Amino acid sequence: MNRVLPVSWTESEGRAHVGGLALADIAARFGTPLVVIDQRHLENRLARFRAAFGPATGLTYAGKAFLCGALVRLLARDGWLVDVVSGGELELVRRAGFSMENVILHGNAKSAAELERAIAYGVGRIVIDHPDEVNDLRRAAAAVGAGHRPDLLVRLNVDLTPETHEKVRTVGPGTHFGMSPAVAASVARRIAGAGEWCLAGVHIHAGSQIRDPALFSRVAAAAVDFVAPLRLCFPETVELDLGGGLAAPYRVGEEVPSPRRYAEALMAGLHRSGAEARLGAYRLIVEPGRSVIANAGLTLYTIHARKPLDGAGEALAVDGGLSDNPRPSLYGASYEVLNVSRASGEADRTFRVVGRHCESGDVVAPSAALPGDTEVGDVLAIPGTGAYVFAMSSRYNGVGRPAVVFVRDGAAREVVRRETDDDLLACDLSLGGPGAARGARPVSAAAVRPSRAR
Numbered sequence: 215m216n217r218v219l220p221v222s223w224t225e226s227e228g229r230a231h232v233g234g235l236a237l238a239d240i241a242a243r244f245g246t247p248l249v250v251i252d253q254r255h256l257e258n259r260l261a262r263f264r265a266a267f268g269p270a271t272g273l274t275y276a277g278k279a280f281l282c283g284a285l286v287r288l289l290a291r292d293g294w295l296v297d298v299v300s301g302g303e304l305e306l307v308r309r310a311g312f313s314m315e316n317v318i319l320h321g322n323a324k325s326a327a328e329l330e331r332a333i334a335y336g337v338g339r340i341v342i343d344h345p346d347e348v349n350d351l352r353r354a355a356a357a358v359g360a361g362h363r364p365d366l367l368v369r370l371n372v373d374l375t376p377e378t379h380e381k382v383r384t385v386g387p388g389t390h391f392g393m394s395p396a397v398a399a400s401v402a403r404r405i406a407g408a409g410e411w412c413l414a415g416v417h418i419h420a421g422s423q424i425r426d427p428a429l430f431s432r433v434a435a436a437a438v439d440f441v442a443p444l445r446l447c448f449p450e451t452v453e454l455d456l457g458g459g460l461a462a463p464y465r466v467g468e469e470v471p472s473p474r475r476y477a478e479a480l481m482a483g484l485h486r487s488g489a490e491a492r493l494g495a496y497r498l499i500v501e502p503g504r505s506v507i508a509n510a511g512l513t514l515y516t517i518h519a520r521k522p523l524d525g526a527g528e529a530l531a532v533d534g535g536l537s538d539n540p541r542p543s544l545y546g547a548s549y550e551v552l553n554v555s556r557a558s559g560e561a562d563r564t565f566r567v568v569g570r571h572c573e574s575g576d577v578v579a580p581s582a583a584l585p586g587d588t589e590v591g592d593v594l595a596i597p598g599t600g601a602y603v604f605a606m607s608s609r610y611n612g613v614g615r616p617a618v619v620f621v622r623d624g625a626a627r628e629v630v631r632r633e634t635d636d637d638l639l640a641c642d643l644s645l646g647g648p649g650a651a652r653g654a655r656p657v658s659a660a661a662v663r664p665s666r667a668r
């Protein structure tokens with residue numbers, strides 16, 4: 215269990231603790247569903263990546279995995295860069311006071327407004343995903359009238375097939391990110407030839423939840439093979455941004471490479487493809503997301519119902535599910551489930567843990583082993599939910615998104631508050647919410663009365 219759980223997890227007197235606090239108490243204080251981040255675990259991960267890669271590598275956190283102001287400040291403190299993929303993520307990072315120079319903007323369909331904002335804010339790097347984007351950028355720069363020009367990287371789609379869920383594979387057949395080496399090479403020549411922008415390097419992100427280190431070596435080699443014949447298009451130190459993708463463990467016994475093994479695999483690929491001799495000076499950039507934050511986080515739910523299922527055991531229905539974690543439905547993701555109110559109880563019965571949403575697919579865990587005396591009001595923890603869970607949450611069925619709490623050394627800090635019904639309704643202009651003043655008029659009874667057939 216210990217690879218799946220956050221580092222500060224302990225059990226005493228029948229109760230599970232994280233960050234020195236009983237999880238049941240955290241749930242009582244902040245309500246559920248609740249995302250709890252073990253700050254010590256997170257800081258350890260940031261430090262392990264730094265130790266594995268050394269000071270020269272551009273460690274870049276992939277914001278799409280989970281983003282909030284408190285996290286961005288930790289990243290800044292530890293010298294990380296951040297990759298953002300929308301105006302919204304860019305805005306969050308900026309408002310957290312992060313240096314725009316250390317931001318990489320990704321996206322396969324960036325809007326003109328997003329490009330303009332990125333240029334106006336002075337982001338350090340923009341990754342070019344398609345050939346027309348150079349023109350989009352030129353227009354954006356003219357519209358902003360800014361002197362600042364972000365460095366550019368071209369995104370490469372290489373002929374590899376990572377072993378992972380097909381929905382999170384981003385290179386090879388059937389994928390739509392980046393450009394083939396031939397197209398990317400012509401874009402690189404065009405950018406370098408025009409001399410308007412600095413073409414800093416190349417980017418490859420092969421996919422997510424990748425367990426095989428050899429795949430990372432192949433990605434590194436593909437980057438070298440692409441850059442070498444075009445070496446003169448790039449500056450003296452060319453940037454090799456090899457994306458993210460390192461897997462996180464979700465179930466007990468699941469083995470994944472450590473940050474060190476990941477770094478060694480990338481270095482081996484660079485070395486074997488002759489990076490030093492063929493490229494001269496280069497700088498490595500990596501963009502891990504999941505492997506940084508997944509196991510620092512867990513979700514707490516309260517059980518609202520326990521009931522027999524016709525011929526299929528028993529169900530525990532919790533107060534969240536599909537809206538705060540769509541991963542089981544989307545990817546068949548599988549998680550451990552622990553009853554933190556009865557941590558010392560023997561897990562002697564299996565339950566189907568279901569969410570509160572109106573779909574048979576809203577199953578948190580199809581068969582969770584838990585103490586037989588688990589009852590309504592107990593708090594369940596789902597570890598490994600720090601990445602792509604809160605970030606992918608929705609308001610389905612009118613359920614607001616959960617709060618997020620950072621815990622460390624006996625203190626809990628609410629860093630994102632729970633969404634209220636007012637938050638949910640704020641954009642509905644006909645309801646007279648805060649936004650209504652700008653757009654909508656109150657709807658009169660006459661206006662909503664059905665018109666009579668003439």
Ligand code: LLP
Pocket residue numbers: 276278279297320382419421422423457458459460501502503504505541545601602606
């Ligand atoms: N860089 C780029 C350009 C990416 O698109 C991604 C993830 C990353 C870095 C970070 O990859 P990571 O280290 O987190 O694997 N929603 C899916 C995961 C989608 C990943 C999208 N791109 C899930 O819940 O499994």
